[in-house]
Amino acid sequence: MPSKPAMLIVDDESNVARTLKMVFEREGFEVETAFSCADALKLLDKKPPLDVLITDLNMEREDIGLEVARAAQQLKKRPVIVICTGYANPNNAQEALDLRVDYLATKPADLNELLAALRRLLALRAAQRGAAQ
């Protein structure tokens, strides 16, 4: 049986992070949470390869979630990167597009839509890796 996809959820609102963790664990993901950019960066270094990163934007400071996305972008095995924010604006959305973030969800996020997007992106990633081998 294939192993569960590994997900890191980064949000300084612990209730949001914990609720998303509960939802995605129920959907078959192995979920870890971080409540700040600093904690997320430490986890990105330590953890075995992640399949999905979902990060908030505004934590220790505005738009710091883009730093988490940037760090994830540079990992050897790049995860699917999702930004989930209530504070999207043309500047941070442009930066997310330039970073080639895979999905931008605005809070309150439609979880069914997000889940469908994640499944599509993970399947695409798997197909690309399969083709490259």
Add this chain to the structure above:
Amino acid sequence: MSIADRSAPKALVVHSDLGTLAGIQDALSRGGCEIVAARDLPTALMAATHHFFHVVVISSRVTEEGDGWPLAGVMHLIFPQAYIAVIAPDKNVCSLQAAINHGATHVFETKTAPSEIAGAILKKFPTPSKRLQ
């Protein structure tokens, strides 16, 4: 294989306005790209089954409001490494979010001149004519 290894980037341009279509087509051709033009979705989809595109330029409104976005998503699935630009009325959060979520690379505003669009795209690709300079 990097784009620099290829002789001439092939571009699909999808726009219902003949003037804009011709403008982008001319400017990209002068820059050394091979162009396939389409004014509607069926022609664009048919072109994707016959050619390998390195660049795709799509109006966010091909035949109706917003139908260019899912077309961009389809093109991203077929040509995951392609540079996909969408021409939208505004570069606001909604357009940028749609671009990210459909796998587009760049958003141009409708008011952008075709030559400027082509110039920005050609900067990304060392086409044969540019390499000779």
